[in-house]
Amino acid sequence: MPDWIFIISRSLLFLGLLFITTKVLGKKQISELSFFEYVAGITIGSIAGEVVTGLEGSLAHGILALVVFGFVTFLVNYIAIKSKKFSDFAEGKSTVVIKDGKILEENLKKEKYTIDELSALLRQKNIFKFADVEFAVLEPRGTLSALLxxxxxxxxPKDLQMKMPNEKEPQTVIMDGNIIDESLRCAGKGRGWLYTELEKLGVTLDNVFLGQVDSYGEITVDLYDDKIQVPAPAQRPLLLATLKKVQADLEIFSLETECEKSKAMYKKNSIKLQETIDKLSPYLNG
Known part of the structure; x- marks a missing residue:
């Protein structure tokens, strides 16, 4: 049998084995790696590459080595979940590098990081001054967590004591010009509503690359033709403007009428409507 057939067959076999091994080990294996996962990942890849291209090597031995490394990695992850001490040993511990705006040089040297590298990690978080940082921790996986x-x-809004509505994930209802009925149902809408909203925006379904419905029931679209300007959703601002106009009209009626009973009624309803506007403003401001 030609060598290229062996290589193709072994490649397909080990591709399947590596996929199964990664699925068993979990998503953690494809995220940022810990020390042990880094070493195990390199070794597993090397074993697979050697067995695939090493025509004289034993296929069974390669599969055994792959299974052993996969099992050991799984076992280490399992023990790390059960034992904090073992987790600290296998995956490392977090290290404080900035406290009260001051760099802890000894901890930085211990992790073998330079000032430039620390500065680069801070800039990735849009932080340009060490003195602005209250607390910064170098995580075991090499990322930096910083608290200003x-x-x-x-x-x-919480600092300003403003009540804000709960946001839900937007539902993608149009993709590549096709309507996704399941997402449309999750948004509590139907095709009739969707066609009406597209007509309001002055766009056709076949020109919509992506369409999403937010938690307020408003649709935003991205078109294939980027030169077309799509108006922003205006239902909430229009409703807020209408409420403010009604409230202003009630105040005017209370000032213009000579009937004391009517004046009191207009004034009372004007105050109630203003209280309603104050409560709804965070929801209707866009």
Missing amino acids: KKENQPLT
């Missing part, structure tokens, strides 16, 4: 000082953190 309170005065340097961006304001959030």
Whole structure:
């Protein structure tokens, strides 16, 4: 049998074995690797490459070695889940490198990181000054977690005591010009509604590359033809503007009428509507 047939058959066999091994080990194996996973991954790949191209080598021995390394990796991960001490040994521990805006040089040297490398990791998080950082930790997988000082953190609605609506994941209802009915049902919409919304935007279904419905029931689309300008959804801003106009009209009616009973009614409803507007503004501001 020609050598190329052996190589093709072994390649397909080990491709399947590596896929099964990775599925057994879990998603962790394809994420950022720990020390042990890094070593195991390189070794498993080397074994597979050697057996595939080494025509004189034993196929059974290669499969055995692959199974052994896969089992050991699985066993290490299992024990690491059960034992914190073993996890620290096999996967490493987090190291604090910045505290109260000051770099801990000894910890940095211990992890064999330079100032330039630390600066690069901070810049990836849009942090350009060490002094702005309250706390920074170098994780076992080589990533940096950083907490800015309170005065340097961006304001959030919670800081302003604003109540915000819960956001749900957007549903992709159109992809490559095709309607995805399951996502449309999850969004609580139908095809009739979708066609109506596309008509409002002045676009056709076959020109839509991607269409998504957000948790407010508004649709945004990305077109194949990027030169076409699609208007932004305006239902919520229009509703807010209408409510404000009604509230203003009620105030005007209360000032213009001479009937005290009507004046009190207009004033009361104007105050209630203003309270409603204040509550709904975070939802309707877009």
